Amino acid sequence: MYAASLGGDGAELRPLEPWQAGEFLAHIDRGREFIGQHNGLPDVVRDLESSAAFLRAYAEKTAADSGRIHGIWADGTLVGGFLLRKLDIEQRTAEAGCWLEPSVVGRGLVTRAARLVIDWAVEVRGIHRVEWWVSPDNAPSIAVARRLGMTKDGVLRESYLYRGKRHDEEIWSVLAPDWRVAKAAW
Template sequence: MFAVSLGDDKAELRPLEIWQAEEFLAHMDRARELVDPWIPFASFATDLDSARDLLRRYAEKQAADTGRLYGIWLEPAAQGRGLITRAAERLIDWAVYERGMHRVEWDASAANTRSIAVAKRLGMTRDGVIRQNYLYRGVRHDSEIWSVLAPEWRARTGR
């Protein structure tokens, strides 16, 4: 397994794997109130079996090259240190330089001002709002879509 340093104490970006289900669940329990309004899958990991199942589904997506799940254990104590921005920079670098992707999207709840601020810090462009895009806990939410194109990212990073 690999881990990418985020240059902040011991903060690392790493793939989340099935064998980490207990640690993943413990983190979700500590951070649930913070992340649940913005990351709905947090509500899918409520006990050890459901945590394993969630991680298993992402392992299957990774095997099929249709999705991946990485984590940095964001909890209230870690807020305001730029970890999300640095982690996203590493993932966009990977997407553009390693995978050759032309477009990287950031999909955030329109009410999640902190996530939108990250998209702005990453130099992304706001493509638009998808109104009442998803139903969560009985309420319809708007999504903002932000993106960066590979030529824009290369110009930003100078590579």
């Protein structure tokens, strides 16, 4: 297994795999309420079986070259994740997503993880457009999109049914040429 450093504070980005279902479930349980404010993951990962099934689905996406999931570890503990929910090599598009436990918010972990994974998608896999779908109420996630050099493309009004209520979704994106410009500025 490989790990990529997320900087001098010891944080790492690693692939998440089905054999880590117990650790993944414990992580979701620690942040269930916080993560669930804007992310449906806690409603999907409810027990060990559903945790393993979720990670197996991403193992299958990885094998099919249609998605990836990575965990964010801080001080040896899984505290968040970053994924390419969709990866379409033919169309050269991807959709990225993230989540964190509340204990590590504000440390820049998502931004650092996003930079690694998006850079891999653009520079290694040839992705031209990376999208970031976010609730308009999720100011921290929108701030990450801005730090990544993304542009707000628009709002899909009441497009997402979540916990019995319709929610708007903002679509942010970065194109490969803009990514390279933003990357040079870091």
